[in-house]
Every structure is written in structure tokens, then in C-alpha cells.
Amino acid sequence: MTIDDIFKQRKKRWNSLIRIRRNETVEECECPKCKQRETVDKVRANKWVCRNCGYYLSMAPMERIQMVCDEGSFREMNGDFTSEDPLHFPDYGKKLTALHNATGQTDAFVSGVCRIAGIKVALGVLDSRFLMGSMGTVVGEKILRLTEYAGRKKLPLIIFSASGGARMQEGLFSLMQMAKTAAAVDRFKQNGGLFLSFLTNPTTGGVSASFASLGDIILAEPDALICFAGPRVIQQTIGQTLPEGFQHAEFLLEHGMLDAIVEREKCRETLYKLLAWHQK
Amino acid sequence: MGTKKQLTPYEKVLTARDVKRPGIMEYIDMLFDDFMELHGDRLYRDDTSIVGGIALFHGMPVTVIGNRKGKNTEENIQYNFGMTSPEGFRKAVRLMNQAEKFGRPVITFVDTPGAYPGLEAESNGQSNAIAESIARMSCLKVPTVAVITGEGSSGGALALAVADSVWMLENEVYSILSPEGFASILWKDAKRAPEACEIMKITAEELKEFGLIDGIIPEGKKLFPALDKMFLAELTRLGKFSGSALAANRYQKFRRMDGLYKNTSAWDGKARISN
Numbered sequence: 087m088t089i090d091d092i093f094k095q096r097k098k099r100w101n102s103l104i105r106i107r108r109n110e111t112v113e114e115c116e117c118p119k120c121k122q123r124e125t126v127d128k129v130r131a132n133k134w135v136c137r138n139c140g141y142y143l144s145m146a147p148m149e150r151i152q153m154v155c156d157e158g159s160f161r162e163m164n165g166d167f168t169s170e171d172p173l174h175f176p177d178y179g180k181k182l183t184a185l186h187n188a189t190g191q192t193d194a195f196v197s198g199v200c201r202i203a204g205i206k207v208a209l210g211v212l213d214s215r216f217l218m219g220s221m222g223t224v225v226g227e228k229i230l231r232l233t234e235y236a237g238r239k240k241l242p243l244i245i246f247s248a249s250g251g252a253r254m255q256e257g258l259f260s261l262m263q264m265a266k267t268a269a270a271v272d273r274f275k276q277n278g279g280l281f282l283s284f285l286t287n288p289t290t291g292g293v294s295a296s297f298a299s300l301g302d303i304i305l306a307e308p309d310a311l312i313c314f315a316g317p318r319v320i321q322q323t324i325g326q327t328l329p330e331g332f333q334h335a336e337f338l339l340e341h342g343m344l345d346a347i348v349e350r351e352k353c354r355e356t357l358y359k360l361l362a363w364h365q366k
Numbered sequence: 367m368g369t370k371k372q373l374t375p376y377e378k379v380l381t382a383r384d385v386k387r388p389g390i391m392e393y394i395d396m397l398f399d400d401f402m403e404l405h406g407d408r409l410y411r412d413d414t415s416i417v418g419g420i421a422l423f424h425g426m427p428v429t430v431i432g433n434r435k436g437k438n439t440e441e442n443i444q445y446n447f448g449m450t451s452p453e454g455f456r457k458a459v460r461l462m463n464q465a466e467k468f469g470r471p472v473i474t475f476v477d478t479p480g481a482y483p484g485l486e487a488e489s490n491g492q493s494n495a496i497a498e499s500i501a502r503m504s505c506l507k508v509p510t511v512a513v514i515t516g517e518g519s520s521g522g523a524l525a526l527a528v529a530d531s532v533w534m535l536e537n538e539v540y541s542i543l544s545p546e547g548f549a550s551i552l553w554k555d556a557k558r559a560p561e562a563c564e565i566m567k568i569t570a571e572e573l574k575e576f577g578l579i580d581g582i583i584p585e586g587k588k589l590f591p592a593l594d595k596m597f598l599a600e601l602t603r604l605g606k607f608s609g610s611a612l613a614a615n616r617y618q619k620f621r622r623m624d625g626l627y628k629n630t631s632a633w634d635g636k637a638r639i640s641n
């Protein structure tokens with residue numbers, strides 16, 4: 087089988103998965119903020135932004151990929167990596183199987199190569215629907231491999247993060263993925279690579295405290311929750327209510343932790359502009 | 367020895383938190399000569415929950431960095447219960463850079479309930495500070511040895527533990543978060559911490575079996591002699607490598623922590639388009 091055949095097969099698989107998911111989902115979806123109901127097609131056409139209140143709905147990785155990549159240019163990598171459940175954690179295997187069936191993904195990270203306005207990039211997207219986008223061994227390994235691939239092929243690296251942090255069910259293995267991914271992107275950057283880290287709602291814990299905070303340029307979507315310790319943990323620790331907007335993207339921008347906030351509508355063109363400026 | 371009672375994982379958590387255990391200053395006193403503490407992150411303030419400085423180990427200058435906890439309430443408040451803020455991680459990074467510049471090995475002592483979850487810590491970039499410490503430690507061009515001497519919890523512990531050689535004292539714990547936090551996330555009940563400890567796999571024996579730590583140090587009377595012997599052996603072994611070889615080996619070491627320890631070909635056998 088040639089590599090092209092694998093591409094084709096893979097693409098066919100993805101398309102069929104997307105179709106299945108479309109059939110399974112109700113035609114309408116509800117905005118978590120204003121509760122407005124809309125057809126999925128209309129919401130998708132509006133880049134998954136609520137047409138009533140402007141709320142940014144979370145996006146499945148393939149939706150995000152379709153939004154930023156040139157049409158049909160995405161080729162997935164390592165799409166079948168599955169956790170070996172290193173702790174033999176109760177019910178974890180069953181949970182993974184159920185999520186695989188529901189999303190078509192084997193874990194919370196989809197990665198591959200694509201083009202953005204003609205420029206070839208290594209792209210990865212975390213999925214907050216899959217165990218909160220938590221980083222276990224599969225997510226860590228796929229981020230590392232994507233980063234090493236980008237390094238070998240001299241491609242820019244773009245990662246969209248959306249994560250609750252560590253994968254509880256993988257214990258200390260999960261913690262070590264912070265070391266792996268941080269080391270990989272650090273090395274990639276030292277060798278001249280461009281890493282654009284794009285933080286979406288929510289980016290917290292072990293993901294925000296590792297590779298996601300190490301972008302050459304760090305971008306975020308408006309109002310995204312970005313933090314190390316979540317609001318609930320802080321409230322429990324200091325016992326007081328948090329100020330309005332605390333830990334949201336605008337707050338981080340004000341405190342010097344982000345380069346820019348980028349609206350979803352301008353996502354693709356912003357990435358293109360930055361990529362074009364860094365073309366060698 | 368044969369009659370010594372085995373502690374349960376939760377008993378080890380309690381041991382690890384016992385205020386009567388040796389603290390960072392006792393380790394420094396017992397194992398090094400002429401310690402001089404170096405303060406501050408050069409950006410904002412000195413975070414006293416992390417101690418750092420230079421000392422002599424068998425006559426050789428080394429950089430020592432570690433978490434500090436108090437022995438009583440007053441001290442605990444002063445050292446923020448061993449919970450580090452961004453300024454502490456940035457101080458650690460400053461001292462690592464200094465160590466690398468002057469070719470000094472770095473020895474770290476890890477004992478923290480986790481990075482500080484507070485308003486100011488978040489405002490000052492806790493995530494960024496931890497990430498930078500992890501990344502910096504991962505590529506240091508000098509030998510690095512870390513020892514978990516109490517509770518090593520979450521990213522706050524890892525920030526000082528991305529070392530060439532990582533050791534744990536036999537009755538201590540190293541975990542993704544506290545068992546209480548784990549139980550409250552998983553079962554919405556922090557009181558189930560003892561149960562959580564059983565499935566979290568946080569003891570030295572379990573982590574050694576997983577290949578996530580390199581060795582175990584006995585406690586009791588043997589503690590300090592064993593640590594001295596280990597540091598001497600490890601620094602001698604690591605001292606034979608060039609700076610770039612150390613960084614490259616360390617990268618490969620953490621790269622292999624993929625949870626496939628018993629089935630290393632599970633992913634490599636699968637069709638994929640990378641390479």
C-alpha cells in the first residue's frame with residue numbers, strides 16, 4: 087500500500103465518521119450561555135459562535151481543522167494510538183471505548199499536517215469533549231511526535247489547546263507528559279521552529295502549565311478560561327469569590343500572559359499572516 | 367528488617383506530610399558544607415517556599431534547590447505550606463541558569479503539596495512559570511539529580527524533578543495531585559482519599575516498577591549515608607558525559623515515559639504516516 091492509498095483510506099474513514107456523527111446528532115444544538123436553539127448547519131456556518139449572544143461553542147477537532155485548513159489538505163497522523171491503561175484503572179478502558187464510539191477518535195488529540203493558505207504546517211487540536219481534553223499518555227505522545235515531525239520537516243507547529251489538565255486515570259504517567267511535551271516544544275523552538283500556541287476554552291492545569299504556555303506566540307479566543315488552578319480550587323483555598331473576568335483571556339492579556347486575543351472569525355487569517363511572516 | 371511493617375499507600379501519604387520529618391535545611395546541613403542561600407527571582411520578590419543556593423558536596427560546588435515547609439504553624443504560614451508561587455519557580459530557573467553557566471551540577475529536593483492555587487499566583491502567571499521551569503530543567507547541560515523527600519504533588523513537584531536521575535525515599539509519595547483532590551474530582555468526596563491512594567499508584571515501589579523513578583532510598587538511620595552515597599555515585603557517573611549528551615539523554619529518558627512499559631511496540635507496529 088502506498089502512502090497515498092493510506093491517505094485516501096484515512097480520509098474516507100474520517101468522512102464516514104463525520105457523516106455518522108451528523109446523523110446521530112440532533113439537527114439542533116443549544117447555546118450553553120443563552121440557551122438559544124439553532125440548527126447545527128447554521129451554527130457551523132457561523133463558525134460555532136452563537137448567533138444570539140456571541141458565545142463561543144466548543145468545537146470538535148475536525149470542525150476546527152476544517153475551519154483553519156485549506157479544504158481537503160489535512161492528513162491525520164497517529165490517529166489510532168490508544169491508551170494502554172498503564173494503571174489498570176477501574177472502568178477506564180470501558181470509558182475510552184464508549185468515547186471512541188461516540189466521537190470516532192481514540193483519544194483527546196487529533197494531529198496531522200495541512201496547509202493554511204498554501205503554507206504547510208503541523209497542526210494539532212485538543213478535544214474538550216473527550217475526558218475534558220485531559221493529557222494522558224496518548225495525548226502526550228501524539229504532541230511529542232507531532233512536534234518532532236515538525237522539527238524534522240522544518241514545518242511551523244500550531245496547537246489548539248482545550249483541556250482540563252491531567253488525565254486522572256493515568257496517574258503519574260500523565261504528569262510525565264507535561265515533561266515530555268514541554269521538552270519537545272522547547273527543543274523544537276531552540277532549533278529554530280515556530281510554535282504558535284492557540285488557547286481555547288478551557289485551557290487549564292497540566293496543559294496550561296506545560297507546552298501550551300511555551301508558544302513563541304501565544305494566542306487565545308475571547309473569554310476563554312485559562313489558568314493553572316481552576317476557579318473552584320482557588321475559591322476553596324482562599325475562601326472568597328473571585329473578581330469578575332478573573333482567569334479569562336482578557337484578564338491574562340492584561341497581566342502579560344498572552345500575545346493577543348483572536349476572534350474566531352479572524353482565526354485563519356491571523357494564522358496565515360503569522361505563518362507568512364515566518365516563512366524561510 | 368523482616369518484621370518491619372509495610373505501610374499502606376495512605377499511611378505513606380501521612381508519613382510524607384509529617385512535620386517531624388527532616389526538612390530541606392536538615393538535608394542541606396547533613397549532606398553539604400558551607401551552604402550559601404541565594405534569594406529572589408530578579409523580577410518581583412523572594413518566594414521563601416523554595417530554598418536555593420550553592421554548597422559544597424565532597425568539596426565540589428553544587429547548586430541546591432528545594433521546597434521548604436514549616437515545622438509549626440508560624441513557619442508554615444511564612445513558607446506558605448510549601449506551596450510555590452511563580453516567583454519561586456522563576457528563582458529556581460534563575461539558579462539553574464546560573465548553575466549551567468558555571469558548570470555546577472543541580473541537586474533538587476522535592477516536597478510540596480503542589481503549586482500555590484491563589485489569586486496573585488494566577489495573576490502572575492503560575493502556568494507559565496511552571497512550564498518554563500519544566501522546559502529549562504529538561505535541557506540543562508549539567509548533571510541533575512532530584513529526590514522526592516516528602517509529598518511530590520502535581521506540576522509544582524515536576525517543576526523541580528525533570529532530572530537525569532530521580533529518586534524517592536522509600537515511604538514517600540509522588541502523584542499527579544493530592545489523594546484528597548483526586549477523590550473529590552472522581553467521587554466528589556475528599557474523605558475517600560485512602561481509597562484513592564490504592565488506585566493512584568503513588569508509592570516509590572510502584573513508580574520504580576513503572577520506570578518513572580530511578581531508585582529508592584531507605585529511610586531511618588540509613589537515610590543520610592544512603593543519600594550521600596547515591597549523590598556521589600550519580601554525580602560521578604553523570605560527570606563523564608558532555609553537557610549536550612546529558613541534555614539529549616534526559617530528553618530520551620522522559621520521551622520513553624509513554625505508558626507502554628510492558629508493550630513497547632504497541633504503537634510502533636501501527637500504520638501511520640509520520641516519518
Ligand SMILES: [Zn+2]
Pocket residue numbers: 117118119120121122136137138139140141
Ligand atoms: Zn448564546
